[in-house]
Amino acid sequence: MDPQAFIRLSIDSLGLRFNGGGLNTEKYAIHRLSLPCVGEIRLRGFPVQTTLVPLISSPEVIPDTQSNASSFYLEESDLKALLAPGCFYNPHACLEIAVFTGRKESHCGVGIKRQQIGIFRMQVGPEWGEGKPVILFNGWIGIGKNKQEIGKRGAELHVRVKLDPDPRYVFQFEDVTTLSPQIVQLRGSIKQPIFSCKFDKDRVSHVDPLSNYWSGSSESSDLETERRERKGWKVKIHDLSGSAVAAAFITTPFVPSTGCDWVAKSNPGAWLIIRPDACRPDSWQPWGKLKAWRERGLRDSICFQFRLFSEAQEGGEHLMPEIHINAEKGGEFYIDEEKQLKSVASTASPIPSPQSSGDFGALSPIIGGFVMSCRVQGEGKRSKPLVQLAMRHVTCVEDAAMFMALAAAVDLSIEACRPFRRKMKRGFRHSV
Incomplete structure (x- = not known):
């Protein structure tokens, strides 16, 4: 790359x-x-x-x-x-x-x-x-x-x-996430295929090696269930050889909170991001957790909170501050520690893993700064997420794949946080 x-x-x-x-x-x-x-x-x-x-x-x-x-x-x-x-x-x-x-x-x-x-x-x-x-x-x-x-x-x-030079990898989903698009790397006018994205909605194959991590029926949910909850959504990221190298799936359903018809902060939906276990073939381990909910106001926003699981850090995890994205217009989800955590004291730099580490030096004055950004469209629009990654935080293709799974979860959360009683436009039906 x-x-x-x-x-x-x-x-x-x-x-x-x-x-x-x-x-x-x-x-x-x-x-x-x-x-x-x-x-x-x-x-x-x-x-x-x-x-x-x-x-x-x-x-x-x-x-x-x-x-x-x-x-x-x-x-x-x-x-x-x-x-x-x-x-x-x-x-x-x-x-x-x-x-x-x-x-x-x-x-x-x-x-x-x-x-x-x-x-x-x-x-x-x-x-x-x-x-x-x-x-x-x-x-x-x-x-x-x-x-x-x-x-x-x-x-x-x-x-x-x-x-200071700060080179980045730039990726884009070539279509909306729900249509299982190809993911390409952008460099000028050149587009190079790097990953493919496979989306499923509450459909689990018994031969799927990842099926142990998520639950769901083999039959797709009906419209009545969709009006009450959004669950079972999952995304797998495959490399060019067809091997799954990262995945994201809903662990806490997106359901309307008591007394309202939207996903509130008191009961947010959640995604788990997983990666292959380098020590155990055909096994997977958690990498991060993304929570999402809707906040009402003059202009509604979709709020995100990301938690990174890191074996290299004491305590095993690191919680990022909340990020708000305009529900109608879309916006940018980012991990930029200088931007998000100016008021938080720095800690020692974690020891990088030689392969597929996924640890981006949380709160480190040496490795900190920009890590990732993902630009998405608002609800009901044909979003094709654009992702940028700092080169210093990507040691192998698997590292980049985990951020692609996170970007897919962010994009799908925009739709998962739609009000449940909102009527769809005539002639339009979102693929999810």
Whole structure:
């Protein structure tokens, strides 16, 4: 499998101090004591990211270089767009960090006015596209009105901006999951078949070697049962030789919770992701568990919680934070530990298994960061999941297959969490 080139742009080691006069004489001191400093990190073509900027009271203190404030992942097309000439008023793309006092919110009905302290700007240059590790900036720099006046009182921002190559494998299901599609690897305009996906709904063959892991009738469920519960769904991922290398199946049925017609958080549906046991032929072992439910609101969302079973970690498992996907429009399920777990302390890196490990260094400052993303469509739409995997977390084809099974479970959960009394459109019947 050949990866695609991706670049990780990381912004870390943020800190704010005031040059000269001390904190108490600075005009922003009252704001510093009562409200946090907030940084808005902007890069053309990407959503704005927000982070807290700690105040540094002592001139000798250097902010923590291990604290990641923000990351952007750039593929080749993103770099081309950033390096292309812009409009007359904005000819060059820039990375911007705007620092404010306060936040865009209100307290007790009274609006809190933000005040901009200053902006750090860095122009996108040719070195961004070289694919090499490079530190673009590391140190203190003046921001605000007095940034050009050496020795004058003014705000200074500490920041480190770094580029690292972060290649990924990109896969796509060629059709909706329920139609048992082929899964191809994408590299430019080239599509290379890697896996096939076999979907079954409550149909178990007595000769199926995986039948010990799931229960179900050999007869398909009728419409009346489908209106009350969704169970027995399963997906097997096969390699090019036809061998099953990963699977996902419903362990807890998707059923309406008491007093409503949808799957609620109090009683979520659940999938088990399994993989071949490297020590015992024709045996399987759990790899992860995915829970899903529906949350009602102005715009309904499908919520996911993934738990990784890891023999390499103490405790044997790792729980990921919740991810919400728009039920109508779809969205992205991802495993990105810097994005999800900024507030959680890091632990020691797990020992990687030499073959089909499936352990992606949960909470590891060395192996952490982006692991996987899966983009799916909303309910009732022809979703063809698009999956990206960080190359450093894939040691063999079997590792990639487990993420494909997880992606299939995410996609099928969108339909499994549909309200049970919703009428289907005339002339349309989903294959599940």
